[in-house]
Amino acid sequence: MTRSREATERAQPDLLHRPLRMLEALAGMQQPASLLAVASAVGLSKASAYRVLRSLQDEGYVDHVGRRGYRIGSRSIALASMVGPRPALRQRARPVLTRLAAAAQATATLHLRSGEHRVLVLGVEQNSEPLRHIVHVGERAPLTFGCSGRAILAHLPAHDAAKMITGHTRGRTRAALERELEAIRVNGYALSFSENHSHLNGIGVALLDPDDGYPLGSIAVAGPDDRLTDDALRRLAPPLTSACSGLAPHLATLLGPNSSARLDALDVTIQDFMETAAD
Known part of the structure; x- marks a missing residue:
């Protein structure tokens, strides 16, 4: 050659x-x-x-x-409409988010991983307080930042997680973040306090593929810090964990690597796009 x-x-x-x-x-x-x-x-x-x-x-x-x-x-x-969250996923996820949001009188959101970031793809608000987590579909943040991202990051393979920790520490020491990720794996949930949004606290749990434990995404519940204190967030852990365990198999069926879900074709030709980009 x-x-x-x-x-x-x-x-x-x-x-x-x-x-x-x-x-x-x-x-x-x-x-x-x-x-x-x-x-x-x-x-x-x-x-x-x-x-x-x-x-x-x-x-x-x-x-x-x-x-x-x-x-x-x-x-x-x-x-995006073809490869993103499809109607079947929304139909499965929305009732789950609605129940969680109603129980906590807060906002429940579904997040999927996009490279080194997480993206908010669906949300339900269940309170009318001026200070609340307003859903912005498409909101994006590094996996190291916020409970929804760290819940995913904690369950990624070690070599993938290490690369992201190095690139997105945001002032944290690597050792401190690694200790926090270990605690997330032990406890089963991640907490955040006014990180992504000022005066809003949250709890996040990963949606794990039941076959191999790979994190497909996460669900988070967030609300005003005067109501969702540390203790209040921890009380939400059992119902949130249960909800994620129930939704994860359906999510894996739709989006996982072994998915058998049928994709309807749109007028989008990825091969043409890749060939054009290479010219």
């Missing part, structure tokens, strides 16, 4: 990864987002980011809205 061919093959993965990283970063930003903001989020120069965004724009995955910047395009939304 020639050196030029070897260099080309080494560069190929990056050509494929850049558009995907760009889409994931843009989806987690307030939109429209400027070219400079998107470039900074993925660690590229403005020129390189523009070339990737232009390719995504030509294929309908990103929209350019003039001086205001870029936003997720209709083709990305169509793709």
Whole structure:
């Protein structure tokens, strides 16, 4: 194999990864987002980011809205509707979240993992207090941050978790975070106090694949810190754990690696997208 061919093959993965990283970063930003903001989020120069965004724009995955910047395009939304939480999952999860939210008079949310982050995909609010956790579907945060993320992180394979801890410690010492993750595995739940949202506390439990214990996501309950104190959160652990144990097998059937769920095709061709990104 020639050196030029070897260099080309080494560069190929990056050509494929850049558009995907760009889409994931843009989806987690307030939109429209400027070219400079998107470039900074993925660690590229403005020129390189523009070339990737232009390719995504030509294929309908990103929209350019003039001086205001870029936003997720209709083709990305169509793709998300196919590979994201499908109606069957929402039908299973919403009653579970509704019961938890009603019992705690708080907000219950379902989160799925997206790389080194967790993404809020479904939520139910059951109180009208001014200070409450308002659901923002698509909200994204590192797995090291907040109870919903750390509940997932604690159950990931050690080598995957170590990489994320190194990249997203947010001022924590690695040893302290590792001790907390061990406590989460022992107790079965994670707690957070005014981390993702000021004056809001929460408890999160992982949704584990019953076959291999892999974390598919998490459910969290959050509310005002004057009501959901440390003791109040811990009292929510048994019903939350029970709810996760009941939902996890259904989630694994729909989203797990051995899922047999049928996917209906949309006008989205991933192979075309990957080939375009590599050109």
